[in-house]
Amino acid sequence: MNKQLNIGLFGLGVVGSGLWDILQEQAHQPFSIRKIGVQNPEKQRTPPAHFLTLQPESILEDPGIDVIVEAITHPEEALALVTQALRNGKDVITANKKMLARYLPQLLKIAAENERTLLYESAACGGIPVxxxxxxxxxxxxxxxxxxxxxxxxxxxxxxxxxxxxxxxxxxxxxxxxxxxxxxxxxxxxxxxxxxxxxxxxxxxxxxxxxxxxxxxxxxxxxxxxxxxxxxxxxxxxxxxxxxxxxxxxxxxxxxxxxxxxxxxxxxxxxxxxxxxxxxxxxxxxxxxxxRGAGSKPTASAIIADLQGLQRRQQYRYSKKRLLSxxxxxESLEIPVYIRLPKSAETSVNLESIKVDSVEIDGQNIRLEGHVRLSDLKSLRGALHAAGAFVMQR
Ligand SMILES: NC(=O)c1ccc[n+]([C@@H]2O[C@H](COP(=O)([O-])OP(=O)(O)OC[C@H]3O[C@@H](n4cnc5c(N)ncnc54)[C@H](OP(=O)(O)O)[C@@H]3O)[C@@H](O)[C@H]2O)c1
CATH class of the missing domain: 3.30.360.10 (Dihydrodipicolinate Reductase; domain 2)
Structure with a gap:
């Protein structure tokens, strides 16, 4: 018999509400939401008021909560919550790809130091199990x-x-x-x-x-x-x-x-x-x-898959990180590109690093086909963006 997991949920927006709704529909699941951290006390909510709190500590320090599901928006605020949760001995499931892309190595270190698990199926392409x-x-x-x-x-x-x-x-x-x-x-x-x-x-x-x-x-x-x-x-x-x-x-x-x-x-x-x-x-x-790479219930379904994973003691292996080399x-890869930019911006972008195959003038625009190295395109990115240019790989 699977152990009942008690959840402290942060965020009751698109993703958090999806998790709440699915767990109401699937009452047989061995997961129950104990408390929900939100920010705005004025908003109308589906869960009864006694579930809600504006005090993160009342979730993070509750010994009855086994796992934190983090579904807020701001990456640094999420980092603070997740870090504290791991240090307080709680496993964490997060949907926050921006936080993970910036801070994954740091978070994994904290998780390992505290012998906790961090799972995030929902963070990359929502409901797709990738x-x-x-x-x-x-x-x-x-x-x-x-x-x-x-x-x-x-x-x-x-x-x-x-x-x-x-x-x-x-x-x-x-x-x-x-x-x-x-x-x-x-x-x-x-x-x-x-x-x-x-x-x-x-x-x-x-x-x-x-x-x-x-x-x-x-x-x-x-x-x-x-x-x-x-x-x-x-x-x-x-x-x-x-x-x-x-x-x-x-x-x-x-x-x-x-x-x-x-x-x-x-x-x-x-x-x-x-x-x-x-x-x-x-x-x-x-x-x-x-x-479905996003949306309320598709994303929440990936969180439920992670909750089930936690019960089976699933951990990511990161096998390819452990390879010797x-x-x-x-950034040396050269890609074929199409660049369209307003004629008026011609002098504000230095296109010397592009190997030009063809140039066409079309009304107020210049259309250029050529090849460029990724490193050069990265250097040009700011100027192209400021000029209102559209760039695509052909
Ligand atoms: N939407 C998707 O389809 C999707 C898919 C995959 C991943 N994600 C990721 O999931 C996370 C949540 O996305 P979302 O679309 O559900 O956002 P959302 O609809 O904007 O909801 C965010 C929720 O977080 C709460 N919140 C914000 N800061 C908080 C804080 N410091 N403490 C407690 N609660 C706080 C808000 O509270 P109030 O209700 O009080 O304002 C709100 O309930 C993001 O990292 C997003 O990138 C989203």
Whole structure:
């Protein structure tokens, strides 16, 4: 018989409410929420008031609570809560990819010092069971490539823009009204959220451990109807794709950039808020996991899988981290790019590092096709962003 796990939950937003709701529906599960930490005393809530607290200590110091489920937003506030929970002898399940991408090594050290477990299936692609798959099933096989669509908001926006020929600002407004985009969508549309997930998945699948500041990300904020029309003329679409690509000499290129995606690529057919994780093993070939990468109950279902994992004493193995020669981040990879920037910005971006194949002037825009090394693109990122340029891999 499984031991009953008593949960202290932090956060009762999209994710926390999903966990509450599922556990009400599935009363047979051996998990019960004892207390819920929130911030705003004025909000209307589904759980009865006696569950709620504004005092984190009343959860962190409750000896009757076995496990903390952390589902708040701010990464540094989450770090403080998770750190204290581990030090107080509690296991932790977290959905907070931004915190994990920044502080995973530090958190694992604290967990080990306190003989506690840290699980986070929900943090990378919500309801898609990919962290455990990479950690356990692919613990030995080298992965040639790890890529896909890891951010539902940007995929929803791109789908709407291609389907209804909407400008970015209009698509974003509609997505915010429908709850598919947050009031501040920066992490989603600029590629940082996909990068945080890529970093976690690469740590498990490829043994590469890097800080987010080291990894290039470019997003879809500056996409224009001209870019969409250009892609459609090629019979293609555009997707925001995080990539972890294995290179010779035990090196891995890790980056997030919009891609021109042709119809024969399975990513072409991933629409709306869906995510799709592609794993290419050296021996076993390509595996695809497609599903709901975000949302209340899909994300909470991954938290429940972690609660069950805790009962079975599941721990991540991080097998590839333990390899004698761990891979290093490589920025020398040269990728084919499309860059569209306003003519007025031509002098503000130094494009010397780009090997240009062709240049076209189209109305107020310059469209350039060429090749660029990731390190050079990383150096140009700030200037391209400031100029309102849209960059994608061809
Ligand atoms: N939404 C998704 O589909 C999804 C999927 C995977 C992972 N995640 C991750 O899950 C986490 C939560 O996301 P969410 O979408 O559920 O956010 P959300 O809807 O904005 O809810 C955040 C909740 O955290 C509470 N909170 C914020 N700071 C707090 C603090 N210092 N102490 C206690 N409670 C605090 C808020 O309290 P009040 O209610 O009082 O304001 C709110 O209930 C984030 O790290 C996110 O990246 C989300």
């Amino acid at each position: 962290v455990r798959t990479l950690d356990e099933y692919f613990s030995a096989e080298p992965l040639d490539k790890l890529y896909g669509i890891f951010n539902g908001t940007s995929n929803y926006l791109l789908t709407q823009m291609f389907r209804y020929q909407l400008p970015f600002a209009e698509a974003l407004k509609q997505a915010q009204e429908k709850g598919f985009a947050e009031a501040d969508p920066s992490d989603d549309v600029d590629g940082a959220d996909a990068k945080h997930k890529l970093i976690l998945l690469s740590a498990h699948g490829q043994g590469l451990w890097v800080h987010p500041d080291e990894v290039l990300h470019l997003g879809i904020r500056h996409i224009q109807p001209e870019d969409i029309a250009w892609a459609q003329q090629q019979g293609a679409t555009i997707k925001l794709v995080p990539t972890g690509k294995r290179l010779p000499d035990n090196r891995v290129a890790l980056y997030v950039i919009p891609h021109l995606v042709q119809r024969d690529n399975p990513l072409f057919h991933i629409h709306d808020e869906f995510n799709s994780v592609h794993i290419e093993g050296q021996y076993s070939g390509r595996h695809v996991l497609t599903g 761990r891979p290093a981040l490589d």
